[in-house]
Amino acid sequence: MIEKVQTVEHDSGDSADSDALLVKLACRGDRRAYETLYRRNIGRVYALCIRLNNGNREQAELHAQDAFVRAWEKLPTFRGDAQFSTWLHRLTVNLVLGDKRAQKRRMKFEQPEQEPDRHGDTDRGSVRKRMDLEWAISELPHRARQVLVLHDVEGYKHHEIADMIGMAVGTSKAQLHRARRLLRECLA
Numbered sequence: 001m002i003e004k005v006q007t008v009e010h011d012s013g014d015s016a017d018s019d020a021l022l023v024k025l026a027c028r029g030d031r032r033a034y035e036t037l038y039r040r041n042i043g044r045v046y047a048l049c050i051r052l053n054n055g056n057r058e059q060a061e062l063h064a065q066d067a068f069v070r071a072w073e074k075l076p077t078f079r080g081d082a083q084f085s086t087w088l089h090r091l092t093v094n095l096v097l098g099d100k101r102a103q104k105r106r107m108k109f110e111q112p113e114q115e116p117d118r119h120g121d122t123d124r125g126s127v128r129k130r131m132d133l134e135w136a137i138s139e140l141p142h143r144a145r146q147v148l149v150l151h152d153v154e155g156y157k158h159h160e161i162a163d164m165i166g167m168a169v170g171t172s173k174a175q176l177h178r179a180r181r182l183l184r185e186c187l188a
Contacts, residue, residue, distance in 0.1 A: 015040070019084040027076050034075070038068055041085055045092050051160055052096040063099065067092040093164045100154070136186040143167075144179035151176050 019040070025033035045067055049060035071088055078087055137145060146165060150156045151172075156164070158172040165172070 020080055023075065023078055023080070023084055026072075027078075034072060037084065041088055042068070044085065045088060048089065048092055048163075049096060052093070052100075052156075052164070054155070063092070063096050066099075067095050070095055089163075090166075097164065132187060133183075136183050139186060140179050140182055144175045144182065147172050147175040148179035148183075 022033040022037050026037060046060060046064045049063040053059040071091055147161055150161045158169045161172045162169045
C-alpha cells in the first residue's frame with residue numbers, strides 16, 4: 001500500500017483522483033496516506049482558520065489541528081460526492097463556527113448580572129429591546145439569519161460568508177439586505 005501512496009504523491013495527474021485513492025487507503029488504516037492528505041491540505045485549512053478567527057494565529061492553529069483530528073475520525077463517512085478538499089473545507093467551517101457558538105454561550109453564562117441603576121432597578125426597557133431583537137432575529141428565514149449574524153454580529157465579510165455557507169457573494173449581500181428589511185418590519 002505504501003508504494004501506491006508514493007506513486008500517488010508524485011503523480012502529476014488529477015489530484016481529485018489521487019485524493020480519492022488516498023482516502024480509501026487512509027480508511028483502511030494507512031497513516032502515510034492520511035499524512036499525504038494532511039500535507040496537501042494543511043495550508044488551505046490553516047488559512048481558512050486564520051480568516052475565521054480574525055487573524056488569531058493561536059486559535060487558528062488549534063482549529064486547524066482539531067479539523068484534521070475530526071477529519072480522521074469522520075473519514076469513513078466521506079462518500080466522494082465532492083472533492084476531499086471541499087469536504088474538509090466544510091468540516092473545518094462547521095467546526096470553527098460551532099466552537100464560536102459554544103464560546104458565545106459560555107460568555108453569556110459568565111457575564112455578571114446587570115448592575116441596578118440608581119433607582120435600584122435594572123433598565124427594563126433595554127432588556128425588553130434586546131429580547132425583542134433576539135426574538136426578531138430568531139424569526140428570520142434560516143439563510144437570512146445566518147448571513148445577518150455572520151456579517152453584522154460576527155463581522156465576517158461577504159466573500160468569507162459565501163465561502164462558509166456555500167453561496168455566491170451576491171446572494172450573501174441580498175440575504176443581508178432581506179434580513180435587515182425583515183427585522184425593520186418585525187420591530188416596527
